[in-house]
Amino acid sequence: MQLEDFYGRLVKVAGQENVAYLPATAKKISAIEITGKYIICHRCNQKTNKQLAFLPNGNYYCPQCIQFGRLTSQDLLYTIAEPNRFPLQTAPLTWSGKLSALQQGCAVDLQLQTSRKKDFLLWAVTGAGKTEILFPTIAAALKRRERICIATPRIDVCNELYPRLSAAFKQTSMVLLHGSSSMDYRYSQIVICTTHQLLKFKNAFDLLIIDEADAFPFKGNRLLQTAVTNARKKISSLLLLTATPTSEMLRKVKQHQLKLGYLPLRFHGHLLPVPQIILLPSWKKQLQRQKLAQNIIRPLQKWLQAGWPVLVFAPQISLLELLKTSLKQFTTNQHLTTVFAADPHRIEKVQQMREESCQLLITTTILERGVTFPKLNVLVIGADEPVFTEEALVQIAGRAGRSSQRPVGEVIFACSMLNRNLSRAIRQIKFLNHEGAKLNNNALSKVPTSDTK
Amino acid sequence: MHCLKCQRLIQNKSLLKWFFSWTPIEQENLCAVCRADFLSLKSESICSGCGRFQTTPELCSDCHEWQRKITGDLLKNRALYCYNQAMKDYFLNYKFHGNYQWRLFFQSAIAKEVGKFTHQGWLAVPIPISDQTWQQRGFNQVEGLLEKVSFKRLLKIKANSNKGVQSKRNRQQRLKMPQPFELNDKIQVNDKKILLIDDVYTTGRTLYHARSLMLAAGAANVKSLTLAR
Numbered sequence: 099m100q101l102e103d104f105y106g107r108l109v110k111v112a113g114q115e116n117v118a119y120l121p122a123t124a125k126k127i128s129a130i131e132i133t134g135k136y137i138i139c140h141r142c143n144q145k146t147n148k149q150l151a152f153l154p155n156g157n158y159y160c161p162q163c164i165q166f167g168r169l170t171s172q173d174l175l176y177t178i179a180e181p182n183r184f185p186l187q188t189a190p191l192t193w194s195g196k197l198s199a200l201q202q203g204c205a206v207d208l209q210l211q212t213s214r215k216k217d218f219l220l221w222a223v224t225g226a227g228k229t230e231i232l233f234p235t236i237a238a239a240l241k242r243r244e245r246i247c248i249a250t251p252r253i254d255v256c257n258e259l260y261p262r263l264s265a266a267f268k269q270t271s272m273v274l275l276h277g278s279s280s281m282d283y284r285y286s287q288i289v290i291c292t293t294h295q296l297l298k299f300k301n302a303f304d305l306l307i308i309d310e311a312d313a314f315p316f317k318g319n320r321l322l323q324t325a326v327t328n329a330r331k332k333i334s335s336l337l338l339l340t341a342t343p344t345s346e347m348l349r350k351v352k353q354h355q356l357k358l359g360y361l362p363l364r365f366h367g368h369l370l371p372v373p374q375i376i377l378l379p380s381w382k383k384q385l386q387r388q389k390l391a392q393n394i395i396r397p398l399q400k401w402l403q404a405g406w407p408v409l410v411f412a413p414q415i416s417l418l419e420l421l422k423t424s425l426k427q428f429t430t431n432q433h434l435t436t437v438f439a440a441d442p443h444r445i446e447k448v449q450q451m452r453e454e455s456c457q458l459l460i461t462t463t464i465l466e467r468g469v470t471f472p473k474l475n476v477l478v479i480g481a482d483e484p485v486f487t488e489e490a491l492v493q494i495a496g497r498a499g500r501s502s503q504r505p506v507g508e509v510i511f512a513c514s515m516l517n518r519n520l521s522r523a524i525r526q527i528k529f530l531n532h533e534g535a536k537l538n539n540n541a542l543s544k545v546p547t548s549d550t551k
Numbered sequence: 552m553h554c555l556k557c558q559r560l561i562q563n564k565s566l567l568k569w570f571f572s573w574t575p576i577e578q579e580n581l582c583a584v585c586r587a588d589f590l591s592l593k594s595e596s597i598c599s600g601c602g603r604f605q606t607t608p609e610l611c612s613d614c615h616e617w618q619r620k621i622t623g624d625l626l627k628n629r630a631l632y633c634y635n636q637a638m639k640d641y642f643l644n645y646k647f648h649g650n651y652q653w654r655l656f657f658q659s660a661i662a663k664e665v666g667k668f669t670h671q672g673w674l675a676v677p678i679p680i681s682d683q684t685w686q687q688r689g690f691n692q693v694e695g696l697l698e699k700v701s702f703k704r705l706l707k708i709k710a711n712s713n714k715g716v717q718s719k720r721n722r723q724q725r726l727k728m729p730q731p732f733e734l735n736d737k738i739q740v741n742d743k744k745i746l747l748i749d750d751v752y753t754t755g756r757t758l759y760h761a762r763s764l765m766l767a768a769g770a771a772n773v774k775s776l777t778l779a780r
């Protein structure tokens with residue numbers, strides 16, 4: 099183990115291990131604290147009933163963060179206060195692209211608030227170019243030799259972010275950490291990771307960015323919320339990015355705990371595609387007989403002939419194969435496949451779709467966010483099923499029309515009936531378009547913010 | 552109650568079923584979705600020797616090999632579940648990562664099966680682990696499965712044995728492994744019916760060693776039960 103591994107982190111050291119090489123400034127914490135009926139874990143800060151944490155040899159362990167290696171009452175955690183030992187950079191940004199006037203407005207605001215160590219919510223529609231908006235803020239932080247983390251609940255999003263940020267900040271040390279990442283931990287100025295990985299850090303980051311902050315499993319997860327609090331420095335800035343903010347976030351904005359940046363227009367200036375609703379009361383029965391209604395076959399055929407890539411979303415994994423066989427009946431196109439969360443070929447299949455060697459991908463909500471395929475059209479089957487929440491539907495519709503080559507896309511929500519999630523999602527999209535249109539009419543105006551102080 | 556594996560909320564069993572049953576309702580700790588990943592073994596489609604999952608009840612190739620190797624009858628082993636991917640993941644988490652909570656998943660199924668034997672006077676005897684493993688892991692994974700069952704610790708690992716690292720060996724090395732056990736001398740085995748219990752039946756080597764020790768000490772009959780095969 100190197101000293102650097104302890105900077106801003108919590109490192110487990112077994113009771114008998116020799117730690118003579120650690121400096122006197124290293125802080126020692128016992129991993130598990132035993133109090134009355136409970137144990138408290140000092141890595142994940144969760145309380146567990148002793149009944150669920152005891153071991154027959156007399157020790158206790160924390161079952162809540164065991165995926166990062168078991169901590170028992172015999173273990174010690176060591177940390178060394180983050181020293182920000184990073185090289186001085188004068189021009190860290192190696193990206194040659196240009197922000198639109200609207201993006202620029204948002205970016206300036208963001209940079210100002212983070213330099214003041216304020217917490218910030220960036221509410222930007224799907225396809226607004228959130229990542230690029232971050233670049234000036236990250237560059238400014240790098241110049242201050244700050245340590246930066248971009249965490250997201252979704253592995254796919256991590257994997258998309260890493261190459262983009264590596265290209266934009268070529269001289270900056272960077273590491274990608276998640277459960278299925280092949281990269282080992284090393285001390286670096288930028289960390290890109292899943293929100294779970296934050297548990298391993300302690301007072302490390304001056305700027306902590308949570309992308310897709312409303313996504314599962316981050317949303318409403320106590321363990322991960324504490325992980326965020328512990329991983330950032332006492333004086334630091336937290337930046338939440340989302341296209342579909344939760345009511346909790348908006349409440350914090352109202353209470354002035356969070357600054358808000360609001361970007362209701364896509365980077366190419368076109369409005370969001372408004373989904374078309376198709377009512378198919380008996381789609382489930384038809385699908386069991388491997389049949390699909392004409393009014394969804396027709397647009398699908400049109401899309402495939404035009405050469406546009408298509409994402410088809412189904413509410414359950416068990417329907418994927420049925421959909422595939424049903425779709426194969428009326429298309430000569432061989433380039434269609436299915437993908438789901440535990441699919442061992444998930445990454446390859448998404449890559450094929452990006453390279454357009456696959457034209458139609460049938461999937462579950464795992465691809466609802468983070469992934470971008472140009473020129474895409476989208477069909478949701480069973481859009482009234484409960485897995486398709488209001489946020490999920492807005493995100494899914496937001497997959498379409500993201501490239502400037504084809505800034506308009508078509509989205510179909512097929513459902514057995516209209517429900518609350520569907521009508522709210524449509525209402526949200528129309529509202530954002532209304533706001534976006536106002537901006538379009540006055541494209542040079544500054545982005546409105548809620549900064550009332 | 553949330554599923555201990557996937558954290559989903561577990562729907563309670565039917566109230567009517569509970570009302571009309573005489574036994575207290577079981578607290579479920581694994582949800583139906585997670586439970587469905589485990590393949591329980593039925594007597595029609597297992598090897599009549601080791602209990603392995605196959606299409607016919609004939610002896611499998613491993614058991615034929617044992618027949619050539621030993622004198623006397625084959626050990627009759629019964630396994631509750633197939634050693635499939637879900638079961639591999641289970642052991643990775645429970646035994647190797649040391650998530651002791653996960654002992655709860657199969658306790659009822661095992662108690663039911665062991666009960667069939669103990670009602671007829673059999674003694675349940677778990678396979679032990681080394682002191683070193685006990686210190687590291689904090690528990691014996693076999694005894695963890697047996698919390699609802701009364702059992703006797705008749706076996707212990709010999710002081711100089713290195714059974715602890717067994718899972719790192721390949722099949723041939725495992726089959727050559729010398730007798731790792733000895734009896735806890737205070738206890739009488741003479742004329743007793745012994746049900747050996749282990750977590751997994753892999754090559755059978757461990758259980759055959761335990762059986763030969765029991766038979767040498769005068770046991771009347773020895774069978775075995777494992778969670779997985």
Ligand SMILES: [Zn+2]
Pocket residue numbers: 139140141142143144160161162163164169
């Ligand atoms: Zn913990």
Ligand SMILES: [Zn+2]
Pocket residue numbers: 554555556557558559581582583584585586
């Ligand atoms: Zn479960």
Ligand SMILES: [Zn+2]
Pocket residue numbers: 598599600601602603610611612613614
């Ligand atoms: Zn067999």
